[in-house]
Amino acid sequence: MDQSIQFDLDLIKRYDKSGPRYTSYPTALELHEGFGEAEYLQHIQKSNAAGGPLSLYFHIPFCDTVCFYCACNKIVTKNRSHAVPYLDNLCREVAMQGALFDNSRPVNQLHWGGGTPTFLNYQQMKRLMDTTREHFNLHDDDSGEYSIEVDPRETNDLTIAQLRELGFNRISLGLQDFDPDVQKAVNRLQSKEQTFAVLEAARKEGFRSTNIDLIYGLPLQTEQTFARTLEQVLAYAPDRFSIFNYAHMPSRFKTQRQINDADLPTPAVKLEILQMVGQKLTDAGYVYIGMDHFAKPDDELAVAQREGKLYRNFQGYSTHSDCDLVGLGVTSIGRVGDAYMQNYKELDEYDAAISQGKLPVFRGVDLDEDDKLRRAVITQLICHFELTFSKIETEFAINFAEYFASELENLSLMKADGLLDLDADGIQVSTAGRLLIRNICMVFDKYLAQKQQQFSKVI
Incomplete structure (x- = not known):
């Protein structure tokens, strides 16, 4: 191909x-509140009857600092104790959901996203993974595709070793841009040393896939400044790149209102950056998977695309089209059977449902x-x-x-x-x-x- x-x-x-x-x-815009726990249970029954492997997504919403461009569902706090009640509830939800799915169904894919999953300390991460293993059928032979998003500012060599010990074998590093003026404009100060130390540690610990996230269209970016960032990352040759177009929608995302509109690159400059990105990555041997994603030719995504087996779900491109996706945690979206469903978006509503022993599903859609x-x-x-x-x-x-x-x-x-x-x-x-x-x-x-x-x- x-x-x-x-x-x-x-x-x-x-x-x-x-x-x-x-x-x-x-799309998620079609989810409605006429779909709730009862409808979800019906689809789980159908899903169990059909069988097949599962994919699990965990949303860890906490961040230490806010990045002004961010459109994710997050809770910004420096108080680490805020994670304690959330983790309690998340583990309860894992137990509730796990009891509903046939335990013979293997979990072929698992992903922790956020927020910043490594906002949790090692003991908390171990508790969540142990609870998951107790209630779902996780692989013990490292054959599953178990991935995590990390902020290099919240991660070090020890953290990476601990994540590998917990069973993660794929890692995605948030970066966005190395240019100091851009970093200041979006409130994300992150050094090359921090970033590449984490990338190297992941390789040393045997992570099978490394991904770098970049964003083009951020304030003060030019083709030349972004090219420097890209060249620095290419020198370390990650397996995959996710290079997203920044969507400036301050009416929907409050934190984006702290970005100065006048600093945003013009559409013409964004196109120059995009063209440069495609050229540099192609010259470096990467192939275009689609929708902002590039990968090395021998990467699983590239191979799956050539073999006609690539899929796309709420986490992006995937090789696991045969998996039903179970969303866990606040705001998480799942796909079970012929339906999509989403957990409550607000922490207090999520907490209330869990405390009452109810699944925190508040909307969905039957296809x-x-x-x-x-x-x-x-x-x-x-x-x-x-x-x-x-x-x-x-x-x-x-x-x-x-x-x-x-x-x-x-x-x-x-x-x-x-x-x-x-x-x-x-x-x-x-x-x-x-x-x-x-x-x-x-x-x-x-x-x-x-x-x-x-x-x-x-x-």
Whole structure:
């Protein structure tokens, strides 16, 4: 499979509009409060009947300091004691959820995100992992894909050794940018020495995959300053890069109001940065997975994409399409059976549900047949940049050309613009269209028209 990209400035300018990132279809905006604990239990029963492995996501919401760009669900505090009651409740939720899932189902994927998971000390992290092992069927042979997000400012050699001992074998390091002026503008002061010491420690301890998170579009960034950051990181050759477009939405995220709008790079500068990133990473031997992600050619994501096995879920790209995803902790989103569900977003509501012995699910959505069909189409496109109509027709017993007549008509305009090739057999996204894969997927999104203003720009 050709995993390259082509930067077409004219196309990007014409198609750069707001749209979803498609970590799910339907997106989380379709979750509603008519779906609660009772509906979740029904889907767990169906899931157990179907069997198969599980994926677990744990949300640790605490951060020591606030990064002004952040749009995550977090609680900023320097008081470490705030984690104690949360951990108590999280362990109770693990026990409640674990009792509902068939214990013969192995946990092939596990991820701790945040916030800053290493806000917890070693004893607290060990307690959470021990509780998880008690109530879910975790692998003991290091064959699972168990990952954690870390802030290098909150991590040292000892922490990395402890995380490896607990069973983690993949690690993602938050960085964003090394430029001192940019770091000051977003309130995230982080040295190269801190960052690379953690990366080297992870390799020494035998972590199988290392990822670096960067963000382009932050205040005071230029192509030249971001290139310096990228070159410094490339010298250490992490297995993967996640290079996100900063979405400045201060009306939705209060902390972003502390960013000076006048300091933000212009759209033209952001495009220059994006083009430079694609060129440098390609020259360094990385392949474009899609949606801001690059990986070495021998990385599991790159291999899965070439083999047609790549998947996408609420944590991003994944090799575990066969797993039902159980979300644990405040705000966590899961996918069990043919439904998505989310825990309470506010800590007091989450606490209240747990204290009453109830699952903290407060909203969700049941997928109908049309949702499942469109999800299959969008997932295939966003993961593999191609779609064979006959496969969809066989799986869903439809005539693709009839069912998606209006969508195919819209795609014909994209074909004329060079984003894709379209014929009676299927869709093949061009190298120039891959950076705009969200636009192509949006054609198949029946919910999009009334929700578009709530999404960030695609580029």
